[in-house]
Amino acid sequence: xENVEQHPSTLSVQEGDSAVIKCTYSDSASNYxxxxxxxxxxxxxxxxxxxSNVGEKKDQRIAVTLNKTAKHFSLHITETQPEDSAVYFCxxxxxNAGNEKLTFGTxxxxxxxx
Amino acid sequence: xxxxxxxxxxQVLKTGQSMTLQCAQDMNHNSMYxxxxxxxxxxxxxxxxxxxxxxxxxxxxxxxxxxxxxxREFSLRLESAAPSQTSVYFCASRAGGPDTQYFGPGTxxxxx
Numbered sequence: 001x002e003n004v005e006q007h008p009s010t011l012s013v014q015e016g017d018s019a020v021i022k023c024t025y026s027d028s029a030s031n032y033x034x035x036x037x038x039x040x041x042x043x044x045x046x047x048x049x050x051x052s053n054v055g056e057k058k059d060q061r062i063a064v065t066l067n068k069t070a071k072h073f074s075l076h077i078t079e080t081q082p083e084d085s086a087v088y089f090c091x092x093x094x095x096n097a098g099n100e101k102l103t104f105g106t107x108x109x110x111x112x113x114x
Numbered sequence: 115x116x117x118x119x120x121x122x123x124x125q126v127l128k129t130g131q132s133m134t135l136q137c138a139q140d141m142n143h144n145s146m147y148x149x150x151x152x153x154x155x156x157x158x159x160x161x162x163x164x165x166x167x168x169x170x171x172x173x174x175x176x177x178x179x180x181x182x183x184x185x186r187e188f189s190l191r192l193e194s195a196a197p198s199q200t201s202v203y204f205c206a207s208r209a210g211g212p213d214t215q216y217f218g219p220g221t222x223x224x225x226x
Contacts, residue, residue, distance in 0.1 A: 042219075043204060046216070049214055051212060099211055099213075100162065100164050101172070
C-alpha cells in the first residue's frame with residue numbers, strides 16, 4: 001500500500017519568512033495530494049490540493065509543488081503570519097485503491113515566531 | 115449546509131461500557147470514514163464506507179464496529195470500551211474519485 005513520509009516534524013520560522021514542508025510517497029500511481037491544516041482542538045481543514053496532471057498550484061501565500069518522477073510534493077507558505085501556526089498534514093491517494101483512502105503523513109507542527 | 119456533523123462532542127466512559135458515535139453529512143457524498151487521532155499523532159483510519167451498504171476495515175479496526183445506515187449517516191460503535199480507545203474521533207466524507215475528504219468537528223472520548 002501507499003506510504004507517505006513528512007518532514008520536518010517541527011518547524012519554527014520568524015514571522016514574515018517562508019516555510020517549506022516536504023512529503024514523499026511510495027505508490028507511483030498516486031494522483032491526488034491534499035494538504036490539511038489543523039489548529040489546536042479543531043478539525044483538519046483542506047488548505048490546498050494538487051492533482052498529478054499539474055506540477056504547481058498557488059493560492060495567495062500558499063503553494064504546492066509536485067515532482068512525479070521523484071515522488072515528492074511540498075507545501076510552501078510565504079510571508080508567514082502568526083495565524084499560520086498549526087499542524088500541517090500532507091496526504092496522497094491512489095487509483096490502485098480506487099482513490100478511496102487517503103494516506104496521511106505524520107504531521108508538521110509549524111510555529112511562527114512574532 | 116452543515117457539512118459533516120458528529121455527536122456527541124465529548125464523552126467519558128468506564129472500561130467495559132459501550133457507546134455509538136454518530137456521524138452525518140448533507141453533501142450527498144458517497145464515501146464516509148472514521149479516524150482516530152491520538153495526542154501528537156496523525157490520523158489513523160478505523161473503517162470506511164465507499165458507498166451505502168458497504169464497509170471496509172482500515173488500519174486500526176480492532177475493538178470497533180460500523181454501520182452505514184443510509185447515504186447520510188455512518189456510525190461507529192465501541193462494544194466494550196478500553197482505556198486504549200481514549201482518543202479524538204473524526205468522521206469524514208468524500209464525493210468520489212480523486213477528491214478531498216471533509217472532516218467533522220470530532221468527538222473527544224475518554225475511557226477510564
